[in-house]
Amino acid sequence: MDKVGNSFDVAIIGGGINGSSIAYQLSKMGRKVIIIEKERLACQASSAAAGMLAAQAEIEQDGPLFQLALKGQAMFSTLSSELFEYTGIDIDYVNKGMLKIAETEEIAEEVKKQVAFQRNWDPTIKWLDSKELREMEPALSPSVSGGMYLPNDGHVQPSKLTQAFAKAAVYFGAEIRENTEVLSFIYENDQVKGVKTTNGIIHSNQVVVATGAWAAKLMSESGLDLRVYPVKGECFSIQTEKPMINTTIFSDKRCYLVPKRNGEIYIGATMIEDTFDNKVTPGGIATLIERATQLVPQIKEATWERVWSGIRPQTGDGLPYLGEHPRWKGLFVAAGHFRNGILLSPITGKLVADLLAGRLLDEVLHSAFLLERHKETAR
CATH class of the missing domain: 3.30.9.10 (D-Amino Acid Oxidase, subunit A, domain 2)
Structure with a gap:
């Protein structure tokens, strides 16, 4: 495939619930997005979860994660209707x-x-x-x-929610490539320029790693010891x-x-x-x-x-990583959501899309989820 046909504004690695949510939000902004999934959409934790939206049952103290959870939970009622309008998929929000x-x-x-x-x-x-x-x-x-x-704690069907996010992203112009594994990143000076995959090179000035428990392995190639x-x-x-x-x-x-x-x-x-x-x-x-x-x-x-x-x-510290690589510009991570991946998926998509658009996050949120904290985080 030629460079033009294989060039995107954002390449998202991982077709799980958070990668698909990020793709949806970015596509709505008019960005040209591709989701790269080494197997099939929602084939790992996103299809195995029970789908609980337990913001106040599982998180027992105030802080950035708790506030993020409350914001994520509050989005589901509107999100359910919105995704159904774009995709016809009922996420079984109860x-x-x-x-x-x-x-x-x-x-x-x-x-x-x-x-x-x-x-x-x-x-x-x-x-x-x-x-x-x-x-x-x-x-x-x-x-x-x-x-x-x-x-006010409910639940959804996670695999349906992931498919709805992905299908809605496609509705707004995104592309999905399944059975395609990312092998390494491509850099030029201090900027990420794309990824090498088992099906060729994909050019992109912004790359998001949303590969869940597999994020540490992929990010080690970039020199980052991510504690996932x-x-x-x-x-x-x-x-x-x-x-x-x-x-x-x-x-x-x-x-x-x-x-x-x-x-x-x-x-x-x-x-x-x-x-x-x-x-x-x-x-x-x-x-x-x-x-x-x-x-x-x-x-x-x-x-x-x-x-x-x-x-x-x-x-290591129980907080997900949401942020840009401390060395390579344009390389972002959204991983480490543990038992809160479904609950946090709507707000993760919104926050990461805002980060890629250059919008500053709330200072407390930014410091809590910043990738640089990996230097202090130990298991």
Whole structure:
């Protein structure tokens, strides 16, 4: 292919949820964008996630990540309609709330403190005792001590959301190349000029690495020791004829149960660090079954559906990397979202698109997610 036909304003490496979100935002700006994916769109963590939008259940203290999560969560209602208009894809956005469960009196005291903290941002959040919990969700075990009710935490279908982002990007002129692996970057002086791939050279003055847990390997070629490492999560799902639960059930110490529109309940997830081996193990699933049935005993009577796993990208300090390479101009990274990749995808797309357009981020956000912090970050 000639240089003109292979030249773009921005090349995005990685066809997962964040790469696709960035492509969507940039394409809407009128930028000429290509997504380069070594396998297929949404083939890794983006299709394995449960899709929880748990801004206030998982992040327990204020800071840049928490504020980013709140902004991301607030975008989903409008985003769902917007993407459906451009693509016809329903991302299965469900907003029926979440229960963060306390299984012991000791944990209950911790969760009650979280309720008081979280009410600073959402006064509808409240503590429910064991009786109130079972009035809301009768299938819950009587042994549960209580829990935090978050009425505004919902969930989506991550693979559909990724496909919708990508299709919407194409609607605005983006190109997608699957089964194409990026081998190295091309530089000229201190500027990135494109990438070498298994299917030829792609010319671009801006490149975004959005390859999740694989970002560190690719970025090492640029001289950056990015502290992103893999954490495997195993999951399974069951099918029920009648709804067993209506809200998402989340136990910090044990597991989560996410009821989907099609009658499936997603149950996950194990956490196994430093492995790209995505096989599902009997031991991992057995542990999840034990934990889930202690929370919702009726699960034992449901129909078995399927098992799967995904590789999450964690960082040394738990914050994602969103920023430009400290040496090479035009080379950006958006990776390391760990368990918040789905939740943060809309705001990640917006922030990275703004960065590439030369717009300055909020100073606190910029300092928190800047790539230069890799020098201080240690696992």
